[in-house]
Amino acid sequence: MSVDSIFVHKMWNDNELSKMVKGGVPFPMLSDAGGKVGTVYGIYDEVGGVETRGRFIIDPDGIIQGYEVLTPPVGRNVKETIRQIQAFQHVRNSKGTEATPSGWRPGKMTLKPGPDLVGKVWEVWKIEMEDD
Amino acid sequence: MPEELKVGCARPVGASSDEEKKPVITGGPEEKKTEKGVPMIKVGQKAPDFTAPAYHNGKFINMKLSDHLGKWVVLCFYPGDFTFV
Structure with a gap:
């Protein structure tokens, strides 16, 4: 899960990750625009606007x-x-x-x-x- | 099965946390909260439920955490696509 949109997830999977892992990422790539879920889980960095690891x-x-x-x-x-x-x-x-x-x-x-x-x-x- | 999203030109809305709809947090006065008033995550306690759009096996779907009760789940956050994990 990251703040990227599902469209960017698709591009990343199709253009890069599928070259590392045959068939691409086997699990759902979730989108958390605005970091709402990350905030609830305490890992969203508001200053950077990204989730931490x-x-x-x-x-x-x-x-x-x-x-x-x-x-x-x-x-x-x-x-x-x-x-x-x-x-x-x-x-x-x-x-x-x-x-x-x-x-x-x-x-x-x-x-x-x-x-x-x-x-x-x-x-x-x-x-x-x-x-x- | 997760519902498939009908994606047109509009950008699907972001994830929604079911927890944030709750008015305010229950619990004793000692309960620690983050700056935004969200309770601190603790091991041994329930994972906050959420629904989020996802890309999975060539499809855009909506994913709800609680749909996976009965299975082990690894929820992994990372700073951005095209970086490492």
């Missing part, structure tokens, strides 16, 4: 599970967004019985929060697991 993960119940906002010069890490979605999905599927520690990816160990885990995270989670 806000990214929201919304679950199937319509609840915001996470967000990230960057100023325009720095781009995002899509892999990290996907990792977070996978983690939120895992937690949701476990009905809240599991939590994903720092650096978690699918297949890696989760934590089972509860009285037995208090003070014992150091025994099961090591700093090296952040990157392995």
Whole structure:
């Protein structure tokens, strides 16, 4: 979503993005002229008249599970967004019985929060697991 | 399915946030608000609903966030077309 019109979205998709991604952008490119939606989400820059780089993960119940906002010069890490979605999905599927520690990816160990885990995270989670 | 927009020469109106129609925000006195009186976005709380025109698979459509309840959604804002994301 940006303040550009849907016509500009079409031009961008057809003339540039379709050269990066076969078939073009697979998801809807939304137009937010005037930044109304961006204002409600707290990411519209009124001085510049543009949206900043806000990214929201919304679950199937319509609840915001996470967000990230960057100023325009720095781009995002899509892999990290996907990792977070996978983690939120895992937690949701476990009905809240599991939590994903720092650096978690699918297949890696989760934590089972509860009285037995208090003070014992150091025994099961090591700093090296952040990157392995 | 989202409705398809009939686009002629007129420029379709921009997005509309369903939240801004509400008179004023409920909530306790401590609730933080932005300069425009909009409540601060918080994790664990409902995503403000909106309807916006969109370009999707060669068509112009109207997209409503709440039509996607039941699915995971990534809502991504960026400064402008023809820049990076």
